[in-house]
Amino acid sequence: MNQKLVHLLGVPSDFGANIQGACMGPAAIRIAGLKQKIEKLGYAASDLGDISVPIRDTLTEDAAADKYLKPIVEICQGIAKVFLASLKMEALPILLGGDHSLAIGSISGSAKYFAQKKQKMGLIWVDAHADMNTPQSSPSLNIHGMPLSVLLGDGHPDLCNIGIPGRKVDPANVVLLAARTLDDFEKDILRKSGIACFTMRNIDEKGIFNIMEQAIKIASNGTAGIHLSFDIDSIDPMYAPGVSTPVSGGLAFREAHLLLEMLYETGKLCSMDFVELNPLRDVDSRACLLTIDLILSALGKSIV
């Protein structure tokens, strides 16, 4: 894919998380100048604005008890439509989150685009967690812990049927990277899912370059494009303190950049999410500024 146009879509929703603040992510990233920096790389960039998101306090207690399933479904349906339309315009859509439940919308939209062309899409999911809980397995029931299972066809039917019914991606083309903390039942779900998982332990042993060569092979095999879903909590909190669920022992600054530089070089990146930036928890805007630099690496910014 050789897009010269980037579409930015803000989604100020943290309904999928019990800790609030990720809803401020799109505003922080815009203020720090993402669009201008993308244009400097030689792209045309268009800010599509924000998906409309209701205010949490205006919703009923039933909505909270239901973990905001209904608003999340509606928001994700909106995202899926935007991503599908962007890809049809030969743009590269980037979702600025917001929590990780929003990836259900973006990936459903991108998967629909390729399904309509009878093509397959690969998925690279970079995350401290696996996000593979189901309503049966989840200790918290927070929906941002479930999106990867939903996208593989297991979860709330209303979420699983956004864009196209059921599974969006072939597990044989899905890679989970940088995982380091899974719930007990989630480990079983991961093992049975058939996706590839490279944990921080694997990255420590083989190095990010070797792991990325394998990850790219898996996500590229028989696919026409690769969607990147990047959770900022994959990075070590030392470099990215501004997340809702920090887990130590994460990707180092250069590891994260190399991962994205190598993905860019595949020429197959079709769409992306950068999620879980929580400006309320950030220190000196470190996570926010790093998020922007990571997006630029994924768009081909190089040192020389």
Ligand SMILES: [Mn+2]
């Ligand atoms: Mn996540």
